[in-house]
Amino acid sequence: MKLVYQLNQELFRVMLAGNLLFLAMELVKPRSVLAYLNGNLWLVIWLISGIIILTSKTPTEDYK
Numbered sequence: 001m002k003l004v005y006q007l008n009q010e011l012f013r014v015m016l017a018g019n020l021l022f023l024a025m026e027l028v029k030p031r032s033v034l035a036y037l038n039g040n041l042w043l044v045i046w047l048i049s050g051i052i053i054l055t056s057k058t059p060t061e062d063y064k
Helices: 002-028 039-055
Strands: none
Touching (some): 002 039
8 A cells, every 4th residue: 555655646746846847838828738738637637636635645644
């Protein structure tokens, strides 16, 4: 369970960094990311990952 929790945290962090990078790229050059990537799917996966992190037990709760 701890491994799944850590992998999900890493997925969330990587997707957050990607979202910020894509936002910055879109601000500099409009339609540069949206022409190649579906932003809605990216945000849905990021949101689901965040919900899973919030609803799952933290690793410290497993050892109490």
